[in-house]
Amino acid sequence: MNLDRDQLISLAREVLTLEASAVAALSERIDGDFVEACQLLYGCRGRVVVTGMGKSGHIGGKAAATLASTGTPAFFVHPGEASHGDLGMITDEDVVIAISNSGETDEILTILPLIKRLHAPLITMTGNPESRLARQADVNLDISVEQEACPLNLAPTTSTTVTLALCDALAVSLLKGRGFTAEDFARSPPGGKLGRRLLLSVGDIMHPVERTPKVSPRAMLVEALEEMSGKGLGFTTVVDDAGRLLGVYTDGDLRRTLDRQVDVRSTPVEQLMTTPCETTTADMLAVEALNQMEGRILTLPVVDENHIVIGALHMHDLLRAGVV
Numbered sequence: 001m002n003l004d005r006d007q008l009i010s011l012a013r014e015v016l017t018l019e020a021s022a023v024a025a026l027s028e029r030i031d032g033d034f035v036e037a038c039q040l041l042y043g044c045r046g047r048v049v050v051t052g053m054g055k056s057g058h059i060g061g062k063a064a065a066t067l068a069s070t071g072t073p074a075f076f077v078h079p080g081e082a083s084h085g086d087l088g089m090i091t092d093e094d095v096v097i098a099i100s101n102s103g104e105t106d107e108i109l110t111i112l113p114l115i116k117r118l119h120a121p122l123i124t125m126t127g128n129p130e131s132r133l134a135r136q137a138d139v140n141l142d143i144s145v146e147q148e149a150c151p152l153n154l155a156p157t158t159s160t161t162v163t164l165a166l167c168d169a170l171a172v173s174l175l176k177g178r179g180f181t182a183e184d185f186a187r188s189p190p191g192g193k194l195g196r197r198l199l200l201s202v203g204d205i206m207h208p209v210e211r212t213p214k215v216s217p218r219a220m221l222v223e224a225l226e227e228m229s230g231k232g233l234g235f236t237t238v239v240d241d242a243g244r245l246l247g248v249y250t251d252g253d254l255r256r257t258l259d260r261q262v263d264v265r266s267t268p269v270e271q272l273m274t275t276p277c278e279t280t281t282a283d284m285l286a287v288e289a290l291n292q293m294e295g296r297i298l299t300l301p302v303v304d305e306n307h308i309v310i311g312a313l314h315m316h317d318l319l320r321a322g323v324v
Helices: 005-027 032-042 055-069 106-118 158-178 182-187 192-199 221-231 251-259 286-293 315-320
Strands: 048-052 074-076 095-100 122-126 139-142 235-239 245-250 299-303 309-314
Touching: 005 158, 032 122, 032 139, 032 158, 048 055, 048 106, 055 074, 055 095, 055 158, 095 106, 106 122, 122 158, 221 235, 221 245, 221 251, 235 309, 245 251, 245 299, 286 299, 286 309, 286 315, 309 315
Parallel strands: 048 074, 048 095, 095 122, 122 139
Antiparallel strands: 235 245, 299 309
């Protein structure tokens, strides 16, 4: 390594500044062509087919994945493979996005006549609006940059960052245009932590009512402690004869009770319970309940629209479900 610590930091900041400036310059070029591209993509009756070679291909693959997960069906086709049979994946109902910084990529130009013959709308992203590819497009989006972040001005760096940002702008604009929601997104990638956070409701993971500790407000404190120990949730709900929640008695309340030297055998729990108390509902997203609990509450009573206890949500339930 022929660079010292300060030189490495300086170089990294220079790259980030250069790429950020290029993205900022791109925003100034968002105009009617971008709007027309969005309209073509929104009106696509088939799928969006993204193609690109080399680093542009890698960006294209990511762009197709982002579009597909945000409500716009899309897939990536390698231009080299397309000329050997994969072009059959494209139909006249599709829209093609071709990415080439030079606009002169041989592999894309080779399949261009076939795309045009299909009459599939063609959106290009090029750094040269006078290139052969740009001139054949229905819409060309300008991804030109003044220079690459590579000190040799050769390796695609700034140009790929700009292209990626423009693809994200298209995807997000279409997402908003379609009224795509968090629930829609969760159905696209339901696996993993993100899907669990977006899909799981409190009702999916809560302790059912039969495993939820409950006592009458007239119960002596010793009975409440026995109920707490038997159900193991660190609290008990206090409910009236109809099952409506009146309050809770928790481990924290027990510590405060012991400090006051209260007789646990002769004191009713209603004198020491916490009321009113925080609650959740079965249809609330688990991640919203987590935000309500985090750092303060270990267990939440789950109630219905009549405030009747129907379950309990413990922090361990969230951990087991992978929400935390």
